[in-house]
Amino acid sequence: MFDETYVHRAENLMAEKRIILFCDVERPLKSALITRLNRWVSNNLVKATATQNFDGERVGVVNKSFGHI
Numbered sequence: 001m002f003d004e005t006y007v008h009r010a011e012n013l014m015a016e017k018r019i020i021l022f023c024d025v026e027r028p029l030k031s032a033l034i035t036r037l038n039r040w041v042s043n044n045l046v047k048a049t050a051t052q053n054f055d056g057e058r059v060g061v062v063n064k065s066f067g068h069i
Helices: 032-048 061-068
Strands: none
Touching: 032 061
């Protein structure tokens, strides 16, 4: 299990392909305002941290920057 709140890297060093299941789980929050803010951040960070799984897929600005570090 990975916590997407931390930028991380994973690599398959095996010869076989692997399948990864991504599930977004929304944590229940006490405030409606914080829930809306959490959803906005989640929706926008997903784009910024997008990775390239297939040729031609766009890479988010966070992952582009992280590649240079």
